[in-house]
Each structure stands twice: as C-alpha cells, then as structure tokens.
Amino acid sequence: MIEILSPSEVAKARVTGALVADILYTLKSRTTVGTNLLDIDRWTKEMILKAGAESCYVDYAPSFGRGPFGHYICTGVNDAVLHGLPHDYQLADGDLLTLDLAVLKDGVAADSAISFVVGESAPPSGVAMIEATERALSAGIAAAVPGARIGDISHAIGSVLGAAGYPVNVEFGGHGIGSTMHQDPHVPNTGRPGRGYELRPGLLLALEPWVMEDTAKLVTDADGWTLRSATGCLTAHSEHTIAITDSGAEILTLPTGTLL
Structure with a gap:
C-alpha cells in the first residue's frame, strides 16, 4: 500500500517526527559508558507514553522476525546494524551504538535512526562509516523531489556509499x-x-542508508531479531522520515533541541 497524505496529515507527521527526533536526542545525551541497553528501552517507553504516543515496535511481528518484538526501540551495538533487540548489556568505551525508533501519534508514524560512538575511544573506521551514512542520507533527501523516482533516491544513496568503499545490501x-x-x-x-x-x-x-564495513551479508542472532554483519565487522545506520512537498523534501525527524 502507498499512502498519499493530506496537508493536515502531514502536519501531524511533523509533530510525530519531532517527537521521534527529540527522544533520540535525549537518549544520546543520557547514554554513557556503563549505560544498559535495557535502561535505554525503559527511558524510551517512558517518553513515548508521556507524550501520549504509541510504540510501533512492541507488537511488531513481521515475517522476518521472531515476533512480537516486545521492546520500544532497536539498539544495535558494533556489528549489530538492524532490528537490534535490547538486552542486558552495559555499553563499553568505544562501542558504536545505533538507535532506531518508530512512533505513532495521532494516527501518523515517523521513523528515524542515529549511530554514534559511546565514550572517548572512537574507532576511526566506525566514525568514517557513520559519516558516510549521513552523507548518503543527505544525498538521498536532495534527490527526493516531485517527479523524481524511487530509483533516483536509491542511486544517490548508493553512489555515496559505493564511493566510500562499502558493499551495499x-x-x-x-x-x-x-x-x-x-x-x-x-x-x-x-x-x-x-x-x-x-x-x-x-x-x-x-x-x-546503512552499511557494514567489509561485507553485504547479514546473519540473524539467536534472538530471532538482531541482524549482524556476517564477518563481525562494524556497522552504521542513519535514517530520517521525509515528506515530499511541492518544492522538494521536508525532513520531519529533526530534533528541536529539547531534552525530554
């Protein structure tokens, strides 16, 4: 199904998008060496419910997962890039963490992901991957204009990732x-x-856009959800929800700078 939203629905999407972005902004500010992934999940739940919104993940049970997901946010560490199931793990200095969040509010959803390094010992290869996914995301957004096609976005994203030397899944x-x-x-x-x-x-x-340092092959954890690089290499993931407008793409998941 492809939905075309009305102006009033796009206005609601702006509210949902800002909420998603501000939750991620807040989580990043709270996350330090020693933070447990289950605490991140708990904080996310508290912020979603306080805002009168709903999680898109708790009851999510697609064919590719061992559903329902049962948590409020995806938390991927180092070689875990997609659908990271929160579990009892304390983050260490230098861990590359991906947070992926989707929320539904007033009938409209928004989805965003950020990757960042925890602590002070940032691996140069990890930083480079994060920056490449961010550049690719910007290129994809720039290509998302009325009259363009999905392939134009995909080509823009893939051109950046390929030029940076990463295999693309x-x-x-x-x-x-x-x-x-x-x-x-x-x-x-x-x-x-x-x-x-x-x-x-x-x-x-x-x-x-998401990448794995030296492979395009994924493997699934025993938890039935977490997708990791087949070689154990580092991974990174960046995501925005955008609305196509008469003049181009509007990014809906930019943080307002407000800590929740």
Whole structure:
C-alpha cells in the first residue's frame, strides 16, 4: 500500500517526527559508558507514553522476525546494524551504538535512526562509516523531489556509499510510511535512476542508508531479531522520515533541541 497524505496529515507527521527526533536526542545525551541497553528501552517507553504516543515496535511481528518484538526501540551495538533487540548489556568505551525508533501519534508514524560512538575511544573506521551514512542520507533527501523516482533516491544513496568503499545490501532499506510504520514503496540503498514509483507531494518516506564495513551479508542472532554483519565487522545506520512537498523534501525527524 502507498499512502498519499493530506496537508493536515502531514502536519501531524511533523509533530510525530519531532517527537521521534527529540527522544533520540535525549537518549544520546543520557547514554554513557556503563549505560544498559535495557535502561535505554525503559527511558524510551517512558517518553513515548508521556507524550501520549504509541510504540510501533512492541507488537511488531513481521515475517522476518521472531515476533512480537516486545521492546520500544532497536539498539544495535558494533556489528549489530538492524532490528537490534535490547538486552542486558552495559555499553563499553568505544562501542558504536545505533538507535532506531518508530512512533505513532495521532494516527501518523515517523521513523528515524542515529549511530554514534559511546565514550572517548572512537574507532576511526566506525566514525568514517557513520559519516558516510549521513552523507548518503543527505544525498538521498536532495534527490527526493516531485517527479523524481524511487530509483533516483536509491542511486544517490548508493553512489555515496559505493564511493566510500562499502558493499551495499539491498534486502533491507528505506520504505514508505504513514498510518503504519512500514509501507510501499521499498527504497533500496542502491539502484538505477529513472526507475520505480514517481514521487508526488504528500508521500512520506523513511530513508535509511546503512552499511557494514567489509561485507553485504547479514546473519540473524539467536534472538530471532538482531541482524549482524556476517564477518563481525562494524556497522552504521542513519535514517530520517521525509515528506515530499511541492518544492522538494521536508525532513520531519529533526530534533528541536529539547531534552525530554
């Protein structure tokens, strides 16, 4: 299903997007060496419920997971890049942490992810990967204009990731979003320009470049959810929800700078 939102629904999406961004901003500010992933999940739950919103993850049970997910946020550490199931783990200095959050408020969802290094011992390769996903995300957003096609976004993202030397996995990528978290169209992280669905105002997309340092192959943890690099290498993931407008893409998941 592909949804085209009305102006009033896009206005609601701005509120949801700001909430998602501010929760991630707050979590990053609280996360230090020794923080437990289960505390991050608990803080997320508290902020979502306080805002009168709903988690998109707790009851999430797609075909590729061992559902329901049962937690409020995805927490990926080092080689865990997607669908990281929070568990009893205390973060160490130099850990590369990915937080991926999707929330539903007033009937409209928003989805965003950030990666950052915990503590002071930042691995140069990890920092480089984070920066590459952020550059790729910016390129994808710049390509998301009315009349462009999904392939134009995918090509823009993949060009940046490929130029940085990273293999690109196309099993998981960006997606449409609206009244539910995951919708069509699928937005692969590489592709051919001029192909696919034509963008039009009112379409919401969650764009999410992610990479693994030396492989494009994923493996699934025994928890049935967490996806890791097959070689154990570092990973990174950046994501924004955007709305297609008459003049281009509007980023909905920018933090307001308010700690919740």
